[in-house]
Amino acid sequence: MFEQIIDEFSFDHPTNKGYGKSKKLRQLSSGDPQFATIERLFIKGWKHPKKLRPKIQGIFKVLAPETTISPYLRYRESVTASPALRNRTKNPANEQYLFHGTNRYCRLVEDGNRLRLCSLSKCHLCSILRDSFDVSRCGSKHKFRRFGTGIYTSTCSSKADDYTLNGDESSSLRVLLVNRVVVGNPHKRQHNATELTEPPSGYHSVIGKPGGDLNYEETVIYNNDAIRPAFLIVYGDTPLSETKSKVRTVLKNLFKTPLAA
Numbered sequence: 001m002f003e004q005i006i007d008e009f010s011f012d013h014p015t016n017k018g019y020g021k022s023k024k025l026r027q028l029s030s031g032d033p034q035f036a037t038i039e040r041l042f043i044k045g046w047k048h049p050k051k052l053r054p055k056i057q058g059i060f061k062v063l064a065p066e067t068t069i070s071p072y073l074r075y076r077e078s079v080t081a082s083p084a085l086r087n088r089t090k091n092p093a094n095e096q097y098l099f100h101g102t103n104r105y106c107r108l109v110e111d112g113n114r115l116r117l118c119s120l121s122k123c124h125l126c127s128i129l130r131d132s133f134d135v136s137r138c139g140s141k142h143k144f145r146r147f148g149t150g151i152y153t154s155t156c157s158s159k160a161d162d163y164t165l166n167g168d169e170s171s172s173l174r175v176l177l178v179n180r181v182v183v184g185n186p187h188k189r190q191h192n193a194t195e196l197t198e199p200p201s202g203y204h205s206v207i208g209k210p211g212g213d214l215n216y217e218e219t220v221i222y223n224n225d226a227i228r229p230a231f232l233i234v235y236g237d238t239p240l241s242e243t244k245s246k247v248r249t250v251l252k253n254l255f256k257t258p259l260a261a
């Protein structure tokens, strides 16, 4: 009998029972093999010699409805038909886990584990977690686009960290998105090409190689369906359980007595 394979990030997958539109983030236990995989990528990708590598406080899996996941899977499948990828047997679409840093204006994952997305239009993090990436919104904050109008990701976690921004200054943690990216057949270059709106013919992405104009690698894709958020890494000095809401902190300071938990 034909058995349909359900994507592991789908609400419909058996491991994601109880999750849905208002509950999209599933925390991974530190013993979960995927926790170890993502942690390893984060550590390996932390390359800036002058930036101290922060401590990971939690990793969440980003779940989504089938309507969000299907276009990604279709695109991933279509890429494998490319002549350049014909001989790949393992990972035929050259799918990679890559980092993306963005702004967060709410206190998602803080306040003793707040997991509900906010609806602030300037909170790009919640927007990406809700509807995935949108080329037309990407880079609107940064005028200089080295490889044109695309969605920028990197294997370098410390570089992606440069693009994270906490809009709420009372936040004590930082977050990075780890994304599934269909890299396909990448066009590799060392020099800027700021006018690009799509990869050169026969390619699916542009990889900027360090050496010429860049110090650290970046991978750019130009199609919304070539990427989906997959994990959220939370890092910094404060354990998740100790992130308190502002109201509670204010009340606590006011009365100088501990509030009941």
Ligand SMILES: [Zn+2]
Residues within 6 Å of the ligand: 104, 105, 106, 107, 108, 117, 118, 119, 120, 123, 125, 126, 127
């Ligand atoms: Zn938000």
